Amino acid sequence: MEWFEPTGLAFFLLLTGDADLWRIILTSLICSVIALLLISPAAIALGFLIAKITFPGRRALVVLVQALLSFPTVVVGLVLYMLLSRQGPFGFLKLLFTPEAIIIGYMMIAFPVLVVFTLSAVQGADPRIYETARSLGASPLRSALTTLFEVRFGVMAAVFNGFGRVVSEVGCAIMVGGNIAGLTRNIPTAIALETSKGEFAQGIALGFVLIAVAIGINAALAWLQGRGGLE
Amino acid sequence: MSAPLFSLRQLDKRFGQRVLFTDVRLDLESGSGYVLTGPNGSGKTTLLRIAAGFEPADALVEFRGQPALIGAYPETWRREIVYVHQQPYLFHTSIEENLEYGLARRGLVPAERKVRAREALEWAGLGDRRDVPPHKLSGGEKQRVALARAKVLNPTLLLLDEPTANLDGDARKQVLELVTALCIENHTVVVASHDPEIIRLAILNRVHVADGRIETAD
Numbered sequence: 424m425e426w427f428e429p430t431g432l433a434f435f436l437l438l439t440g441d442a443d444l445w446r447i448i449l450t451s452l453i454c455s456v457i458a459l460l461l462i463s464p465a466a467i468a469l470g471f472l473i474a475k476i477t478f479p480g481r482r483a484l485v486v487l488v489q490a491l492l493s494f495p496t497v498v499v500g501l502v503l504y505m506l507l508s509r510q511g512p513f514g515f516l517k518l519l520f521t522p523e524a525i526i527i528g529y530m531m532i533a534f535p536v537l538v539v540f541t542l543s544a545v546q547g548a549d550p551r552i553y554e555t556a557r558s559l560g561a562s563p564l565r566s567a568l569t570t571l572f573e574v575r576f577g578v579m580a581a582v583f584n585g586f587g588r589v590v591s592e593v594g595c596a597i598m599v600g601g602n603i604a605g606l607t608r609n610i611p612t613a614i615a616l617e618t619s620k621g622e623f624a625q626g627i628a629l630g631f632v633l634i635a636v637a638i639g640i641n642a643a644l645a646w647l648q649g650r651g652g653l654e
Numbered sequence: 655m656s657a658p659l660f661s662l663r664q665l666d667k668r669f670g671q672r673v674l675f676t677d678v679r680l681d682l683e684s685g686s687g688y689v690l691t692g693p694n695g696s697g698k699t700t701l702l703r704i705a706a707g708f709e710p711a712d713a714l715v716e717f718r719g720q721p722a723l724i725g726a727y728p729e730t731w732r733r734e735i736v737y738v739h740q741q742p743y744l745f746h747t748s749i750e751e752n753l754e755y756g757l758a759r760r761g762l763v764p765a766e767r768k769v770r771a772r773e774a775l776e777w778a779g780l781g782d783r784r785d786v787p788p789h790k791l792s793g794g795e796k797q798r799v800a801l802a803r804a805k806v807l808n809p810t811l812l813l814l815d816e817p818t819a820n821l822d823g824d825a826r827k828q829v830l831e832l833v834t835a836l837c838i839e840n841h842t843v844v845v846a847s848h849d850p851e852i853i854r855l856a857i858l859n860r861v862h863v864a865d866g867r868i869e870t871a872d
Contacts, residue, residue, distance in 0.1 A: 549743055551739050551741075551742075551743035552743055552745075554706075554708050554737070554739070554743075555739070555742070555743045555745075556755075557708075557732060558706060558708075558732070558735075558736050558737045558738075559736065559755050559756035559759060559803070559807065560732050560733045560756050560759040560760060560807065561732075561755075561756075561759050562729065562759075565759065569745065569755075572745075573745060573746055
């Protein structure tokens, strides 16, 4: 079979620790994790505030953030490209075609995912949580953190979904990262490149990694929910 | 006569077109116990929630002679006024951590928190249930944990919403004993209740809430 040989080679590359392959994998994972770490606090806080505070334009803001969920990542890449290109307003930062540019793009892509999932989790939270915390003497900030802790599986789902979205996206990463080998080439951009060259082995190997990451994320969430007594 | 510990004056509360209270007054004396009686929908729970600062309303509020707006209580008040829901919420941690939560907010060190939490659990008769996850407790046990969680903070004003509702048999009796103990311990306690045994407690002053009025029984 035609798929057998490249698949076997894919496993060989993975198991023998092929340096190029693992550099690509690490680039993907490191950029995704850093982006999530940087954007999660602000996005989770915004999701909480939108859920808890009534203000003029709140509904419109929710619709906007939800619309951003379905925003094509390649358009995010395009906007970021224009901002970071030499003629752009942030061209002086010289970030285009660097891992930092990919991280910024990932932050923009993950942001609405985190906000919407957190908003949903907090809106679904029992209102007695916040009141109980306040009644026991907690400050508004502490009560908010307690509420987030009580809906932690929803918040974790937000973070894991954000991670899943950025680790597998190709449009933004290829536009602002440039797919430079050893620097900005990551799993999805490498799959696209290798497939276009007819080199399926590395693409298949990286595809396996992406699938393993997706399964790992869901398994971790299920395990954590089980530990939380929600099974 | 000394100034009341807590007072709500010129209280107006409406839900849309429905007027619940118009220009009513509630004074609570320090160290006294009160039971709010009245038919369903008369506003007992709403009155407790207004006093707790969780329900918006128009009123002049004073605590220890200091005025404040409903919903904008000073943080110092939050340390002294404790409200317990009809169906209390227990955090998804351990029972002891639930009891230590308020103590931690008051800056007690972990060792002291643990000692006081265990004392409160013993008081509630739950010393042997320490390791049970809160969500696996019965309704009566959850209510007892919530009462212990409130008592451990030694609140100046304790607001209890229907503590024996939905309980029967031993569970109701045990909660009733704890509520009585709290009232005797010189806290200022306000209990909203339909329970005849709570209403009959001689230590509690009866406050009847009905038809938009708040009347203290002689």
